[in-house]
Amino acid sequence: MKVTVNGTVLELDPGTSAIDAVFAAGFDVPYFCSQPYMSPIGACRMCLARIGAPRKERDGSWILDESSGEPKVFYFPAMMATCTTAIMEGMVIDTLSKDVKDAQNAMVEFTLINHPLDCPVCDKGGACELQDRAYEYGTGRSRFVFDKRHQEKHHPLSALITLDRERCIHCKRCVRYFEEVPGDEVLDFIERGGHTYIGTLEDGLPSNFTGNITDICPVGALLDATSRFRGRNWEYDHTFTTSLDDASGSAIVVDARTGRIERIKSGLNPEVNKSWIDDGIRFGHEYADDPERLKRPLLRRGEGFEEVSWEEAAAFVAERLAGFSGKDVGVAIRADATLEEGVAARALAQHVGTGQLDHAPRHGPSLVPLHGATVLDVATADALLVLGDVTEELPALDLRIKDALKGVSPPELFAHGVPIADLRLKERMPRASERLAVVAPYRVDLMKYAGAAVQVPVAGEAAWLQAMAAVAHAQPADEAVLGMPRAEAESLVRAWREAQKPIMIVGGFVLASEAATEAAASLAKAVGFRQVLVPPMANGVGLEITQVLPSHARYDYQGMLGGSAKALVLSNLNPAVDPAVAERLRSCELLVVHDLFLTETARLAHVVLPGTSGYEKDGTMVSLEGRFLPVRAAPVDAGEARDLTGVVKALGEAFGQRLEGRSVRSARRVLRKELGFDPTELHRLGLLRELPRRRAIVSLNVRETVVGDSLRVPSLARPEYLGRNAHLRAALGGPALRLHPEDAAARGLRTGDEVVVPVDGVPRRLEVRVSDAVPRGVSLVPATPEAPAGPAAVALDDLVHERRALEVA
């Protein structure tokens, strides 16, 4: 359609909003309420413009201007909000005339009459949309001589978000966000007219995605409580990087000031997380600044440790390693290490000549599916089968599933980026629940959107998938296993088969079992699903394809811990939480631990090397869809901490060898050869690649202890660091033992009780949470990197009550 903006003629697709036409033409118009990826509502009235369009006669011909012979432009009687106006053929938009300027001045003045001018102490100062727009479009003066509205200035909406009600300009972005994006309606306007303010019910903001409202608030009303009053915007160093908290590959911006991470904001990656991140990623950074972080290498001296230099520590390790036969050495790294660290670990293993190399946690089956799907495919899928609790396991995927239910395809990007006002989005859009089926061993959040929701028994996924596959092959299947009448199962299979883009999302509960993974693959084959497999940690896919893997199944991580290795190098792994493993490690001849903290395992080590957090290293990660994404180090003070390439560098120097992977650069030289591209040149939005499938290695990773009737469940807050993330812990509570109300009542447990309970023989300190989402007889405990999602034995009979919750009258 032809549109003229201030004399500039351009051709745009029908359905484009007038505000995007203005920006596409290279002009600016102020706005507060519109927000990319959300519905335009026309509340702030800042984007007013004079708009006209030609009209047609009844016979369909244009009404012509008599003097020029061109179609006559009829202007609308009032100014129109460009964000809610769709373009029409021949539309003329004027944003520069005096009338428009006057209206913009007036709207800025109206907006500012009740907005406190506390910009000098406001955290948003310098990055505030209102501040910018007031300078650009205001008169610089206010004629309002009365008292401004006084409301609460420090209202904690939750432990994570503080609201300054005086600063709110009622754009409704936050209220709309909760309804439209995560679908958790936890915030709304209260009161009306000049008294309107936003508020919640009593229990704060129960949603996994609350932090995003601090990003989209155009003013300093909604602020991240972890960074409030900690710096001015121009003092922050912004590092555009990728989150290593999960395998989504979500773009984040790490804001650091004077060597400390102050806050994390969402980055923009239209094909992955759009501009949303979950609270685990956003608020889970405080551990990186914990005072207990290791800053220097430690060397065992008797019962204690001595701080030494890297050279000393490396020389000690090199000397001791020389005494081992190569194959007695084990090297294991955590599955959120970068590709470069993987190359370094590989180089180290190669140098000492061992096949005992692994990353953990890791599933037995490959994480590269036969027919993979991308995150964008999920967002545009017309049939989805979700196996597991995606909302906790990979929250970014949860939001894209909800996109798919809305049925609005991702917008075409303009030169100015994501459409500011996508007119296809509406408030309170219906979600096509019939597109979604969810299968999990307990009631998960996504089930409320699901047309078909099946609660299977613990470890019952394999049986369900086999039964479903039987239905697909028109063979008999047990309705009790299906959890639904056969007719329903048949119509589900039919819907999957008829769908243009059916996608199966396979979570950790299924991947923990090889039988279930196989059953999922055969069901996928039977009905034509493409699969998304959820890795247990950020770079599981990457470390698999760079072959950070044992040469033989018995040399895997569990094998090393079980005694196949006499010397162990562990990076960011803490197996000694299990007393049995700790006992074995005590007899280990050399234990080198590379970690952030003096963990249970580090305490047993001969050498402890300080490691970097995911915000402090450069590298590359591969997300679950096979997207290579850059990880960049924020300028923070981590003492002498180094990532694994730094460890290998120091060891190499002590060996007198130039090992591959002795630096990020050196590791990338290797990667370039293996991958066919240079990771140094990766764009911020990443590079999507076809991935090679791994040869099957049977994993002993999940220890074959008693497979219990309980579950280790994924959580968006990393349990290994939750205790050090004070704000996140305050909001979410500690690591939880979730029980059915009847089970809890039978043992006299109440929400808030602190207990110590053996999980697979490992005593865990947990906080009781009673929930009817949990089936009777099942306890849910958080999965950890040492014990990822899957069936567990929770010995409730051996539970020790540490502290009882206060009696609530």
Added chain:
Amino acid sequence: MSDTASSAPKPITSRFDPRFEPTLYAHVGVPGSHTLSYYRSHGGYEAASKALGLEPKAVVDEVKASGLRGRGGAGFPTGVKWSFMPPVDGRQRFIVCNADESEPGSFKDRYLLEDDPHQLIEGMLIAGWAIQATIGVVYVRGEYYHAYGRLAAAIDEARAAGILGRGVLGSEFDFDLILHRGAGAYICGEETALMNSFEGLRANPRLKPPFPAQAGVYGLPSTINNVESFCAAVHIVARGAAWHAAMGTDDSKGMKLYQVSGPVARPGVYEVPMGATFRELIMELAGGPSEPAKAIIPGGSSTPLLPWSDATLDLPMDYGTMAKHRSMLGTGGVIVIPERKCIVDAYYNVVRFYAHESCGKCTPCREGSATWLPKMYQKLLAGQGTHEDLALMEDMVKHMRGTAFCPLADACAMPVQASFEHFRHEYEHLVDQGESLYPRRREWAA
């Protein structure tokens, strides 16, 4: 029609025309008029039976031909609105009655609801048939408790008599009514805010388009009309479009309920053909002002006032004439403003109302109507205003007009603008002298 126009009789534009006969209010005030037996004995539900015997489209065409325009204030042609409904596609369709009569100066619907609820039910039944909606929603103003009770009883009676429910009046058509009480918010008179409120959401107006015919109640095709419009439809079906079109002026047809309030001898609701003059309504029917008057608000507080003069009194009360004089017919709620009433004070009262009722969704209304403008009036009335303040107020209302999301800010700005236009000297007197030209009288003092 055009060939008969020259020979056609002069349209009826006066209540005193012998051809005129009150219909809408024919039974208001009669004891027992709210019962089904009374209504039936006076020809009730015959129009509905007649309509059910016609094609739905024929009913719409009849209403279109009658020239009926929406009686809720905006004056949109009712039949045209009905024809906007999408073709029947199996989705539920709704007919909604806006009985949230909250405009200051308007009280016509109240007596229809209280004394003639069956007339509304019949009107909605006809409209429901015409647009093929099987569910009707009546959104009654929260304060209209008596009306709510009467309407609830009438709906029960109608259900028991087979007028509502499955196969109404022996036809194949199913129709039932949902009665919903508001909670006393003026903004719920705005059609989309009303739908939000009915759905249990916050009463904010919705974005249009989509209009209710595309996405109304619960996002389904809906049509919404005023109580009086539905009642008029009953008589249009009963007596024919030509009967209705014989009344009124070129652009405004039919009979209309006008309300007169203010210092007049007989304030109240009067059913008059469209195009009757203010003189007929105020001087003859309402008995004239009981004290000297200086202005007339023609259609509820949101319509710009007109100065009291012979010329004004002789204006016919129809949509076109009011528009020509830069005012609006609105709901026909005529308010007479007496000479002794300070205009600034009077308009502070009006502004306070809109300030209280602003929903807070959009900036000009929340910050202008609801916050700044009433504060300016307070400053003026406290005797502390300046000429700059007057200029500021005029500038402010100029920017509140046509910039807001829904018409509420316009409803506040337009009358203020008119008060400046016609009574600027009163504002200036207040600024210059520090006190009002017409100080408040202690009306209740001994």
